[in-house]
Amino acid sequence: MVASSTGTHGGESLLFLTDEQLRKGIEAMFFAYRAFTSDPDRILENYEYGRAHHRAIHFINRQPGLTVNTLLTMLGVTKQSLNRVLRTLVEDGLVEARIGRRDKRERNLFLTAKGAELERELSDAQRARMRAAYRAAGPAAVAGFRQVLEAMMDPDLRHHYQSMRDTAS
């Protein structure tokens, strides 16, 4: 632990809220996110796909059968933008778009076996880095990591994050 920033009994040091500490946090986000995306990006160079395809595949895998609209709000892009990506994934047989049973206007999205295979390759790489970082930092740090990230999210997106099935995979 950062000793100096934890010395807060009644006196409230709040050293961890200095502009300098906040700036360190900002840069940590920048550099870590770069690393975080680099592994899948490297893999995707071998395919005709990009980061946008990865994101779509990730969320379809996470929540099989989700509708286009749901995916849209999770990704935070326009339907035109997503559609361009989704179309190639469907054409290439990585994603299946089944007409909704209740509501036939909706499309429920699923990964095919081929799609699941790519998803695994991408997420394996990403998990490997995450696992190494988690292991190096330890359980307590991981808890803090998650707490801060969750507090940083916009409330509506936080709901998407929290609503994840915690038992899956």
Added chain:
Amino acid sequence: MVASSTGTHGGESLLFLTDEQLRKGIEAMFFAYRAFTSDPDRILENYEYGRAHHRAIHFINRQPGLTVNTLLTMLGVTKQSLNRVLRTLVEDGLVEARIGRRDKRERNLFLTAKGAELERELSDAQRARMRAAYRAAGPAAVAGFRQVLEAMMDPDLRHHYQSMRDTAS
């Protein structure tokens, strides 16, 4: 199922390293980073600048007088890409590129008063979110947050991160 990886053999619970936990971490990074960039992005819409300009301004502010090459490696883009951004910033009087004293081939980059002003506006917004997240999560969580992010970085970029002037702690 993750059940197998929840096994607590040896007494040390590695529950935080299950695939499910790692996936939560991956999504936390995604959603948090989205939020993290949203505030400056919103501000930049009022100007003719984008995220790339923000990043350049950020690092020039952090390390006044740094060379183009240094900035290049920190940002991890090509010189053509950076130059496009840097040129507009210099033309618009936000950045000054002074010829190096020791080595006249080099350009030392500085923010002008106008550049510093925009930097402050952008980083104020970003810090505000970071501060709120830090405050909500507390000092111990912040320490863990930083530990995990640092462990996640590529070693060479980690050096850039660590070499920051760190006045506090």
Added chain:
DNA sequence: TTGGAAAGTCAACATGGCTGACATAAAATG
């Protein structure tokens, strides 16, 4: 029956990555 929602599509445009090629000035090296 009609209005609105879900999805798909076309077109056009902006940003910001990339590669490749080339120019200039200055440092470094033989």
Added chain:
DNA sequence: CATTTTATGTCAGCCATGTTGACTTTCCAA
């Protein structure tokens, strides 16, 4: 001094992925 290397800048073009706007089809629901 001559040559090579380095730091920077620039032009041209390509690609991925974001945007807005307009329009269609299908279908649910009031």
